[in-house]
Amino acid sequence: MRVSELVEASGVPLATIKYYIREGLLRPGASTGARQATYDESHLRRLRLIRALREVAGLPVKAIARIIAIAEDSDGDLYGSLGKALSELPPHEVAGGPREHPRAGAALAQLGQSYDPTYVAVAQLETALAAAESVGMPLTDDRLLAYGRHTMAIAQAEFADMPEHRDAAIEYAVLGTVLYEPALAAFRRLAHHHLALERLRGS
Amino acid sequence: MRVSELVEASGVPLATIKYYIREGLLRPGASTGARQATYDESHLRRLRLIRALREVAGLPVKAIARIIAIAEDSDGDLYGSLGKALSELPPHEVAGGPREHPRAGAALAQLGQSYDPTYVAVAQLETALAAAESVGMPLTDDRLLAYGRHTMAIAQAEFADMPEHRDAAIEYAVLGTVLYEPALAAFRRLAHHHLALERLRGS
Numbered sequence: 001m002r003v004s005e006l007v008e009a010s011g012v013p014l015a016t017i018k019y020y021i022r023e024g025l026l027r028p029g030a031s032t033g034a035r036q037a038t039y040d041e042s043h044l045r046r047l048r049l050i051r052a053l054r055e056v057a058g059l060p061v062k063a064i065a066r067i068i069a070i071a072e073d074s075d076g077d078l079y080g081s082l083g084k085a086l087s088e089l090p091p092h093e094v095a096g097g098p099r100e101h102p103r104a105g106a107a108l109a110q111l112g113q114s115y116d117p118t119y120v121a122v123a124q125l126e127t128a129l130a131a132a133e134s135v136g137m138p139l140t141d142d143r144l145l146a147y148g149r150h151t152m153a154i155a156q157a158e159f160a161d162m163p164e165h166r167d168a169a170i171e172y173a174v175l176g177t178v179l180y181e182p183a184l185a186a187f188r189r190l191a192h193h194h195l196a197l198e199r200l201r202g203s
Numbered sequence: 204m205r206v207s208e209l210v211e212a213s214g215v216p217l218a219t220i221k222y223y224i225r226e227g228l229l230r231p232g233a234s235t236g237a238r239q240a241t242y243d244e245s246h247l248r249r250l251r252l253i254r255a256l257r258e259v260a261g262l263p264v265k266a267i268a269r270i271i272a273i274a275e276d277s278d279g280d281l282y283g284s285l286g287k288a289l290s291e292l293p294p295h296e297v298a299g300g301p302r303e304h305p306r307a308g309a310a311l312a313q314l315g316q317s318y319d320p321t322y323v324a325v326a327q328l329e330t331a332l333a334a335a336e337s338v339g340m341p342l343t344d345d346r347l348l349a350y351g352r353h354t355m356a357i358a359q360a361e362f363a364d365m366p367e368h369r370d371a372a373i374e375y376a377v378l379g380t381v382l383y384e385p386a387l388a389a390f391r392r393l394a395h396h397h398l399a400l401e402r403l404r405g406s
Contacts, residue, residue, distance in 0.1 A: 048338040056334050079399040086392065091385070104389075113397040121396060125389035131259050132382040135251040137375075139386070146360035147383075147390050150353040155394035157349035172340075173395070179335040180350075181388050182294070183342070186307075186328035187350050188387065189289065189380065191358035193324060194316040196282040 003029065006039045010047040017047070025050055025065055049171050057178040063088045071170040078166055085170050086177055087120045101126035107139065111148035154184070206232065209242045213250040220250070228253055228268055252374055260381040266291045274373040281369055288373050289380055290323045304329035310342065314351035357387070 006029075007014050020026040026046055029037030046068075053059045053067070070076065070085045101117065104125040108115050115122060129139055139147075158176055163169050209232075210217050223229040229249055232240030249271075256262045256270070273279065273288045304320065307328040311318050318325060332342055342350075361379055366372050 045339070052334065052338040077403065079403040082399055083396060086395075108393065113393060114400045115393060115396055116400070119393075119396055121389045121392035125386060125393060128382065128386035128389055131255065132378075132386065135255040135378060135382065136248070137378055137382060140364075143360055143364070146357060147387060148394075150357050151387060151390040152394045152397075154349060154353050155391055155398055157346055159395065159398050161343075161346070175335075175338060175340055177392065177395075179331065179338065179340060181391070183328060183331035183335065184350060184354060184391065185384050185388070186324045186331055187354040188358055188384070189324035190311065190316060190318060190322075190328060191351075191355045192289075192362065192376070192380075193286060193318055193322055194355075195358055195362050196285055197317045197319070200280065200282040 001039050003037065003039060006043055006047070009044055010051075012047050012051065020047075020050060023061060023065060025061070025068055045171070049175065052175055052178060057090060059088070059090070067170075067174060071167040074166065078169060081166075082170055082173050083116070083119055085174050089174065089177055091124060098123055098126045098130070103129040103133070103139075107144055107148075110141070110144060111152075113148070113152075204242050206240065206242060209246055209250070212247055213254075215250050215254065223250075223253060226264060226268060228264070228271055248374070252378065255378055255381060259385075260293060262291070262293070270373075270377060274370040277369065281372060284369075285373055285376050286319070286322055288377050292377065292380055294327060301326055301329045301333070306332040306336070306342075310347055310351075313344070313347060314355075316351070316355075 001009070003014065003017065006012075006017065010017075012020075017026065021028050026043060029039040029043065032038050049068075050064055053064045054061075059067075067085045067088050070081050070088075073081065076084075101122050104122050105117070107125065107129065108122075132138055158180075162172055204212070206217065206220065209215075209220065213220075215223075220229065224231050229246060232242040232246065235241050252271075253267055256267045257264075262270075270288045270291050273284050273291075276284065279287070304325050307325050308320070310328065310332065311325075335341055361383075365375055
């Protein structure tokens with residue numbers, strides 16, 4: 001398609017598309033003449049990814065560029081690259097967070113889950129568990145087991161749909177994390193709401 | 204305990220405690236003399252609640268005051284009050300969000316969950332599902348059923364531990380939502396991480 005059609009299909013203005021090409025976020029179109037180039041589905045998909053990361057996750061262009069570079073670096077192993085790409089996502093406050101993670105480590109050991117202690121989500125879990133503990137609401141064993149079992153079942157359902165091709169897989173994991181985290185938070189609140197309404201009717 | 208002991212036990216400075224009393228967030232201590240008052244466990248628990256809502260959820264003092272007023276208003280029915288208190292929590296961007304929620308409504312109907320369409324989490328779900336759809340990653344039926352089943356199981360485990368007493372129950376629901384939402388997001392990311400590591404070893 002021509003660049004005007006790419007603007008139309010993606011909803012991204014021409015000046016922004018040119019900016020993304022200059023910054024290396026988007027490959028140039030294939031040249032079809034002195035001042036013409038043609039674009040395809042891969043450009044459109046890439047623009048959707050960039051828009052979601054900017055608008056939904058609020059990521060700066062530099063972080064998006066790093067994610068894209070990871071996705072395109074065919075030397076890295078897929079699962080190692082996935083971890084690196086996901087580490088670019090918010091919350092970022094944990095980047096300078098706890099270096100030791102006794103609570104997260106104990107929880108993951110109890111669940112029998114393997115993990116790399118430098119992976120950003122470990123510090124994220126430690127921060128959350130420490131906050132809960134500090135207000136006198138520590139994670140109980142029963143609740144840990146429920147959380148572990150059901151988040152693993154959710155992750156397995158998501159993993160089953162992961163595309164095979166490398167950059168599509170990384171794009172899927174990044175978008176799935178960013179987009180479905182708020183959806184899952186809303187589903188949990190709505191499950192509480194449903195249970196509260198049921199009790200209200202029953203009492 | 205004396206106010207100096209309350210400062211010590213809660214980690215909240217004296218000036219801040221006085222400010223919370225003036226703003227009606229904290230009941231004054233029981234007077235034991237001209238310039239003395241005594242405080243108990245309920246004051247300490249309240250200070251923990253306020254700290255979590257300020258530091259973890261980033262709520263302004265006025266929103267915290269509304270949550271506390273709801274918890275203390277013994278006229279409201281418990282489950283209606285719970286919904287009102289939870290509506291004070293972030294994300295707030297959805298407050299001015301979609302008024303129609305075709306995607307959220309269809310998803311909840313398919314799950315057989317009852318809901319009040321004015322409840323803030325409905326708009327939150329609609330916003331998340333619309334964002335996923337706009338980048339070409341709509342919620343599939345299979346994934347909806349997995350999300351619905353497992354978030355309901357999590358909610359049931361949480362509901363089972365809810366205290367009976369009215370303000371303790373509201374405090375539990377508010378803190379549980381604020382504190383365990385980030386923990387659950389981290390558990391989901393760590394479940395993906397575990398699955399990725401397993402695949403890496405297997406390949």
